[in-house]
Amino acid sequence: MTETSQTTAEAADTRPDDEPEQHDEELRYSFPGDKRREVGESISTRTMIRRLPQLIRRSLALAWHADRRSTLLLLLAQAASGVFGALALYATTGTLTALLRPGPVTDHLRAAAPSLTVLTASAALRAALGIAVMTLAGRVAPRVNREADLALIEAGCSAELAAYDEPAYNERWESADRGAATTPDLLASAQDVIASTVSLIAAAGVLATLNLWLVPFLLLGSIPAGLAAVRTARIHYIATITTNDERAALRFYRWFLIDKQRADQVRSDQILPFMMGKYRAAEARIVAITDRAGTQAARVSLLAALATGTGAALMWGALLVLVSTGRIGLAAAGSATFALRTAAGGVQGMVGNGARLYRMGLYLDDFFSFLDEAGGHRIARGDLVPEPPKRIDVTALTYAYPGEQQDPALRGLDLTLHQGEVVAVIGQNGSGKSTLLKLLSGLYLPQPGGGQITWDGVPIGELEADALWTNVARVPQEFARWPLQAAENIHLGHHDADPHQPVKDAAALTGFDESVARLRSGWRTLLAQGWQGGAELSGGGWQRAAVARAFYRTHRRPGLLILDEPTSDLDPRAEHKILHALRDLAPGRITLLVTHNLANAKLADRIVVMDQGRIVQTGTWHELADQPDGLFRELLDLQQDRALPGQRRPA
Template identity: 35%
Template structure:
């Protein structure tokens, strides 16, 4: 990402006026301070498909658009074949209707040009009726195709989104660590989001192609020279449309970084989560200046594009007008030379207008489909990639373990040369509370992932009794695990679901209240407006929010409600008060006889309750034993860390 400082003159001027009321009450030393520097210019050079439209040739666009249409057709076929067939049939019938209408007009015009208007109308009315009927049929087919598209679009969007989300949830955790995974995931997500418009855009584009083909076919059948006349009338407009589309896209491309960052900042400026900090630290002035600068940059670049857009449009329209005059002159010459009847010339004019409207749709929606197609290809490529990385290790059904044994188990993250966990041989027994201790980066979280089967070691084995987790069904392993991670989910669900999440529903709420009581959340939940039915999401109307410590208690309740054979808590009380922390660790001791309990914490006073302390250092087990033994050992790392904690 490159960063370039720009003056932001307009933003600075706007902010100075806006902040006048505030600065009037500020001490003189502060009012004299210069305006802040404009925020840096952001340009995400690594963004996929950057300058895609500018760099693409007409051949690239012509090649990509059929591919995008094919991918859209496959998506449509997979979600609703009946609606997909309806759209195709309606498009074809609409094109046939256009061809019939033009042919009928060609038949009717010679009869209308006779000396007696009544006689001409009497002879022409069957052809005119056929033309009207064909136009009505074409309009009806368009409406029916639009109805089918509106039914198809949400299904395509849902199918694309559900597939992407499902594969993310089923992928091995190692997939997230692969280089560039998040970038490819974001590009695929854009493809999934744009799927909502794909069917509609494809329908309009193909309709334009069919209408253009129908007009060209009719004209060619009337007189071979009319195809050239058609090209004379539509080519200038087509080229002008392509250039104008590139200007639009260039503005979009040059402002996308500013718009994205502005959008993120807008949420931070308006959310209640940061309202206290924003006000108490007097951030409003600068942040308003920053936001105004971003708005001015986007606005300025859009205004810059207005002039070239106008010039190109005027030039294309002028050239199109000259070519249209040339078309009429050509038609007049053919009529005067006797090579073409006046009726056929009139039909050519009508057909050229039809073709012009069709070409406008082709240009507009062709550029849209080209860009959509890039991200749609990303979507399909990413889906194939993640599908090959989903968790599929074996069919052995894991049972609640009496012991967990690591035999020379190590793990190296993708694209890393050094193992996060060096080969470790270690046994954990049921009924035992084990504490993992170590400095940041010592390998504690990675070790937890291995012993719970979230990842399999790159070397060595992790055994639950005699079952190698690398060959076990992952879901069968996780059914016996309760995990409280450092970053637990504040799920926007009811309080009940936040405790029972992932477990079958049972009649009555006794177990739920029991889990809440174990972690000291009973009073807080009963004080909520709807108790267990209260939505825990303040951003939603009627929702309520918990404090950080209460969310941690709820995460502990969720793990305890599972009554797992393997209970793992990674910094479970970092935001709790002393009373809550004491209650959690007291409950862990009470639950310990029926499970293997593992605790990771930097609060070393809590380590006293563990039966065994395992101290990790740079991915290896440096020492292990009881808390008192290790503290009393000379040059013990635990003793050193504990002494540092006591000195604070």
């Protein structure tokens, strides 16, 4: 076996001999309040019967919201189909009675003609209604799915940013997404339950008019199937939630392997065999659980099939007894045969489709729960509308990300920012700079007992979220590369009647206009490589666009301007241009600049130096540079030390 084909288990056992044995950590998580297993264990025939009306109402409500006219026509068509089905059964009785009585055949046919006409017309109309139902359902289902997707996206974007740091939120999103995907099938199952119910009622009505003793025998062929359907639904649902962790890990591994951003490293680092080993190990655990669930479900279904066959034999035996004892005539027996078959099909359809509907309803619960709560993190702040802040105060700010092994990202920060001031934030990786910026801009809120941030004396949690963000312009480290036109990548839909000149003005401050001038369709060029007509920018071109986007936004609404490493991918000329523009933009707004290039911090009025979540130094560039010690002096010396080992001479 080669080194690159080693299994996950072999790869995991690579610790030094003197290292204490520890448990390997895998991509698994659990979260408090997860009651899905309890729900799965509680699945029973009683709960299914109790919940079916609610699920049918929910599915019809979704359909009604998506397309009222088609939903109404669908219900009317199903009801009419049931009525014509009952007429067909009654007409069958009349036809058989006329054909089986003594006398000439001509008289029989003449007597059966009205019933045959009704039977033929009912069959034709039922066929036409069946086509109409299928057409209407095909029209409504994609609309329901679209509405569900839109509602889910809206709910997801209405969650606090901090939700993305919580495994519980990610799991609830996955569950809700699965629920949204089931909405077309949910409607189809609800429709099948309704159709089966209408068919059963029609057939049971016919049987009751023929002989009341036939009605109870319908249950003999349906109870075992119903119990089995509920039991198998429970087995499969529990298997699904048991493997959720593994399935999430598979999606995660898959994304890391096929994502364009890491495609080069997948190849050059030759990590594919190692990661595929982990993938196969997780997949094997899923297969083992699902195989076991399939075996259990098959065993239950086999027992149900035997019981159903026995019940059917009893039902047909009862019919023979009624005929042989003269309690019903031969014509009525023929009609009863058709009615029994129709009713049995209706019962089995109700049970089978009802169990499927109930099972999908469990996922739909996750969907509606997410819509109500946005995974427990729906934005629910104050309603005060802020003006552009003249002063921002940070008091005793402490912030920790979720995770038992996580140290606080920020520890007791105190900071005051003033309008018109440019503040540079300096520090090593992991010092808490980006976290501080997200808190200052209201993307994160201070945690309970973790201090506070105020805009002009008002805690940011009391400000209306969208109104707050209207006053914020940001360039994050991982800026978005929107698949939009070049101009749209700047204004992002926030513009007046004519956005072109303000967009061009902002682009000129960063040099992005030069990148656009080289594009085939200029400002109308789609920046989405791989799509028809799409183009791609260089890393520096995209960074110019991201900074121009922030400059455009802050021109529209001066407030808080935040730039987190805005020139990391730029050449010296573009960097010089942006930094000079930043200085010119300073009046009327609070400006924060994060940079690892300490020379760039010279443009700041004040420098804040962070280390391990704390502010360890503040001052102007010259004040900090003149200090004989301190972190700023250390970083400056390291940045200026460019002594390299001498080139070796050939032997």
